[in-house]
Amino acid sequence: MDVAHHCERDGSSGTAVNLVYIVEDETGNCYFDEKSQIQALNRTQPVLPMGLGYVEGVTHDYVRHGTTTLFAALDIATGAVFTECKPRHRHPEFLSFLRHLDESVPPELELHLIVDNYATHKHPKVRTWLAQRPRYPMHYIPTYSSWLNQVERWFGLITQRAIRRGTFTSVADLIQKIDSFVQHYNRSSRPFAWTATADSILQKIARLCSRISGTPH
Numbered sequence: 001m002d003v004a005h006h007c008e009r010d011g012s013s014g015t016a017v018n019l020v021y022i023v024e025d026e027t028g029n030c031y032f033d034e035k036s037q038i039q040a041l042n043r044t045q046p047v048l049p050m051g052l053g054y055v056e057g058v059t060h061d062y063v064r065h066g067t068t069t070l071f072a073a074l075d076i077a078t079g080a081v082f083t084e085c086k087p088r089h090r091h092p093e094f095l096s097f098l099r100h101l102d103e104s105v106p107p108e109l110e111l112h113l114i115v116d117n118y119a120t121h122k123h124p125k126v127r128t129w130l131a132q133r134p135r136y137p138m139h140y141i142p143t144y145s146s147w148l149n150q151v152e153r154w155f156g157l158i159t160q161r162a163i164r165r166g167t168f169t170s171v172a173d174l175i176q177k178i179d180s181f182v183q184h185y186n187r188s189s190r191p192f193a194w195t196a197t198a199d200s201i202l203q204k205i206a207r208l209c210s211r212i213s214g215t216p217h
Contacts (some may be wrong), residue, residue: 028111030073030082031151034118036089038163040065040174047165058165066171070158070178071097073113074151079189081154083182085175091123098129098136110135117143150192157185 041062048057069089073082084100086093105111115121117140130136141148162181168174 028105028109029076029114030111031076031114031149032071032073033116033146033149033151033155034089034094034120035070035072035155035159037067038070038174038178039067040168040171041166042169043167046167056165065168065174068171068175068178069093070155072151072154073101074154074192076150077191079191080186081151081182081189083178085178087171089120091120091126094120094123095126095129098126102133102136107135110137112137112139114139114141114149116141116146116149153192158182 041064043059043062045057045059050056068085068087071084071086071093075081082101082104084097086096101111113136115138120126121138121140130138146152158178158181162177163174166174166177168177
């Protein structure tokens with residue numbers, strides 16, 4: 001297996017880019033999604049960690065410096081992520097992310113993209129771009145089943161470890177800290193492993209249905 005890492009920063013827009021590609025049997029698989037409206041909050045006081053006898057302390061007042069949208073693709077085989085921050089969440093930004101991916105992935109690699117049914121992923125210009133590059137098959141997960149997309153689990157990790165309790169003086173500062181987290185994460189990334197079986201999931205759904213079926217509304 002060959003592993004390569006590419007990192008760059010666009011000084012004109014403050015965009016941080018981290019791209020990792022994996023070559024194995026000339027085929028790759030990535031879960032893709034966006035985490036939009038990440039706020040650059042500058043709290044008036046640092047967050048005080050939870051300790052013996054007292055809870056975590058977070059001030060109620062803050063200054064909001066703006067937002068960014070994090071585009072990410074998770075490599076299923078290794079757990080490494082491709083990321084890029086964009087100011088907005090539209091099909092032009094999605095196409096820009098795909099172009100960065102295309103520039104960094106070896107031309108002989110076929111990369112399957114697993115996405116949700118968000119309209120941006122089905123925009124005519126996106127479909128045209130993909131049709132011109134058949135090495136990027138697009139697969140859509142069923143509606144209302146975002147939990148199947150493993151990159152959502154990674155969004156949970158970065159939110160918990162780098163964003164939720166963070167204090168950011170600007171959007172650029174927020175992007176820089178996201179960039180640092182991604183670089184550190186990719187050094188020791190591991191694939192996510194499903195632990196629930198299909199039977200256990202179906203049994204849980206059946207229990208839920210039996211409890212709510214007679215609930216008056």
